[in-house]
Amino acid sequence: MEERYLKFSNWLKNKFGERVLKICVDGGFTCPNRDGKCGVGGCIFCSEKGSGEHIKNLNITEQVLSHLNSYRGKRANKFIVYFQNFSNTYDSVKNLKIKYDQALVSDKIVALSVATRPDCINEEIVKLLSSYAKKYYVYVELGLQTVNEEVAQFCNRGYSNQQFTQSVELLNKYNIPVVVHIMVGLPNEKQDDIEKIVNFINNHNIQGVKIHSTYVVKNTKLHNLYLEGKYEPLKFEDYIKNVIYIITHLKKDIVIHRISGDAPKDILVVPEWNMHKKRILNCIFKTLNDKNLYQGCFYKN
Numbered sequence: 001m002e003e004r005y006l007k008f009s010n011w012l013k014n015k016f017g018e019r020v021l022k023i024c025v026d027g028g029f030t031c032p033n034r035d036g037k038c039g040v041g042g043c044i045f046c047s048e049k050g051s052g053e054h055i056k057n058l059n060i061t062e063q064v065l066s067h068l069n070s071y072r073g074k075r076a077n078k079f080i081v082y083f084q085n086f087s088n089t090y091d092s093v094k095n096l097k098i099k100y101d102q103a104l105v106s107d108k109i110v111a112l113s114v115a116t117r118p119d120c121i122n123e124e125i126v127k128l129l130s131s132y133a134k135k136y137y138v139y140v141e142l143g144l145q146t147v148n149e150e151v152a153q154f155c156n157r158g159y160s161n162q163q164f165t166q167s168v169e170l171l172n173k174y175n176i177p178v179v180v181h182i183m184v185g186l187p188n189e190k191q192d193d194i195e196k197i198v199n200f201i202n203n204h205n206i207q208g209v210k211i212h213s214t215y216v217v218k219n220t221k222l223h224n225l226y227l228e229g230k231y232e233p234l235k236f237e238d239y240i241k242n243v244i245y246i247i248t249h250l251k252k253d254i255v256i257h258r259i260s261g262d263a264p265k266d267i268l269v270v271p272e273w274n275m276h277k278k279r280i281l282n283c284i285f286k287t288l289n290d291k292n293l294y295q296g297c298f299y300k301n
């Protein structure tokens, strides 16, 4: 099938000459939006595990080795270590180095990915990350979710768009690729928010994007809002429409890492369609094919 967008798995294959898989690691971090430094309770959609549900209770090195020794570890020769849960730069530089080093324990690891918040990035941390770039492909995943500051405030995001821009510029200064996380279907989202976020991304020096559907999981503030009838998740068709808009308006050289959220089935409340990832992906691929659309076909400089 013709590739309609720059898919991360294909981009990796091209860069490393073979399939590269991800090892998700829980580094035991927390988040300044939970521990009181900039907020309490976290973003309204964030689960108790900080957006990383599938990680066993092992130390960092054990997590990596157990993955490499499992059947998944036999499915590739090259791996990305992905620090996923909470804010993975929220510690002293000394402790961060200890934690990252604890994960980089195999010759099979070719890349280091760190998910974090813009307000947990400073020059010393970026210098540390760039020190790994001689040996590994290092990139940072930054939360943005929305550029509608009112929606961001309602969601208790806890940082401004300007802080996001400053972090991107700092990472750009050290040539560290940035992958931005965005969400579709947040509460109070306006019709043109998707258009605005795509323009925002195109106007920054950003190398990748992860598109997430907003889903409600148990024990979150969004769950309470849903129970009170104050939040209605997006319909399947509307999600597809929005993702198609994003893909077709995004610059062609921005790598698309994902086009749907991966809701943990045991705690997912709504929307039900979020459980059927294959259906979501098939529908997006089919729409792109049927209408002969591809990434960036409507992008205007």
Ligand code: SF4
Residues within 6 Å of the ligand: 031, 032, 033, 034, 041, 042, 043, 046, 047, 050, 051, 085, 086, 087, 117, 143, 157
């Ligand atoms: S920044 Fe991330 S980890 Fe922190 S509360 Fe928000 S979603 Fe959760």
